[in-house]
Amino acid sequence: MTDMTFRTPDGIEVPSVTADEMREVDRLATEEFGIDLPQMMENAGRNLAWHAREMGTAVTVVAGNGGNGGGGMACARHLHNRDVPVRVVLDRPPADLEGAAAHQYAILDQSGVPVDTGPTALGEPSVLVDALIGYGLTGAVRGPAAELVEAMNDRAAPVLSLDIPSGRNATTGETPGEAVDPARVLTLALPKTGLRSADCPVSLADISLPVALYERLGIDYETPFKNRYWVKINPK
Ligand SMILES: NC(=O)C1=CN([C@@H]2O[C@H](COP(=O)(O)OP(=O)(O)OC[C@H]3O[C@@H](n4cnc5c(N)ncnc54)[C@H](O)[C@@H]3O)[C@@H](O)[C@H]2O)[C@H](O)CC1
Numbered sequence: 606m607t608d609m610t611f612r613t614p615d616g617i618e619v620p621s622v623t624a625d626e627m628r629e630v631d632r633l634a635t636e637e638f639g640i641d642l643p644q645m646m647e648n649a650g651r652n653l654a655w656h657a658r659e660m661g662t663a664v665t666v667v668a669g670n671g672g673n674g675g676g677g678m679a680c681a682r683h684l685h686n687r688d689v690p691v692r693v694v695l696d697r698p699p700a701d702l703e704g705a706a707a708h709q710y711a712i713l714d715q716s717g718v719p720v721d722t723g724p725t726a727l728g729e730p731s732v733l734v735d736a737l738i739g740y741g742l743t744g745a746v747r748g749p750a751a752e753l754v755e756a757m758n759d760r761a762a763p764v765l766s767l768d769i770p771s772g773r774n775a776t777t778g779e780t781p782g783e784a785v786d787p788a789r790v791l792t793l794a795l796p797k798t799g800l801r802s803a804d805c806p807v808s809l810a811d812i813s814l815p816v817a818l819y820e821r822l823g824i825d826y827e828t829p830f831k832n833r834y835w836v837k838i839n840p841k
């Protein structure tokens with residue numbers, strides 16, 4: 606059987622999970638541990654903003670309508686709060702956003718962060734954050750999201766993907782249609798099995814999930830975070 610673990614530079618082994626297993630981690634976090642989605646998303650957004658700042662000085666965040674997009678918009682808020690030029694491009698009009706994505710958008714709207722829709726709004730950033738689709742991908746990327754994937758790949762700016770490159774299946778690593786080709790991936794909590802075939806650096810971000818949560822799921826876990834909030838990982 607293929608070894609599905611990743612390893613940090615100092616040798617800590619981190620198991621990878623499928624999209625379904627990660628959904629179960631999320632469910633346990635919210636329903637049994639009381640860690641709600643905005644709490645996890647805040648940690649995701651802050652870690653993502655740190656990476657975006659390291660990769661460039663002017664940022665365009667491309668965000669979708671799910672948890673991935675919500676994390677991207679939280680990242681945009683952290684950048685804006687640090688005077689980093691940042692804009693957000695959505696795959697739909699803001700009025701059509703739902704749930705956590707709508708919540709994050711409303712804060713950006715109050716804060717004066719520019720938010721537009723469609724590929725012509727990407728501008729000329731020095732880094733692109735890909736927060737369009739995460740482990741919620743179903744089939745090939747369609748419609749306006751597909752145009753945004755194509756537009757991101759056409760730019761010279763390096764792309765930082767949140768969780769999994771948009772268009773890539775988080776479990777299998779397959780790309781049923783077009784997919785973002787990132788310079789770096791920041792994945793959340795546990796690496797996704799589909800990242801084993803990634804051909805760019807992958808980092809893992811802490812979103813504050815307790816060790817007891819992994820224990821309850823029977824996942825063999827030692828925190829890789831120790832004195833940091835994110836860590837580089839490689840397939841073992
Ligand atoms: N513990 C964690 O890891 C956390 C992860 N978070 C992030 O949330 C996403 C998963 O969120 P979910 O809402 O389930 O789905 P996505 O955001 O990945 O995608 C939904 C979004 O994408 C659209 N879509 C799906 N397939 C297609 C397609 N083929 N073509 C076009 N559009 C598509 C769909 O319509 C929705 O709009 C996870 O990856 C993390 O990034 C949480 O933020 C924190 C906890």
Ligand SMILES: [K+]
Nearest residue numbers: 738767769771
């Ligand atoms: K993504």
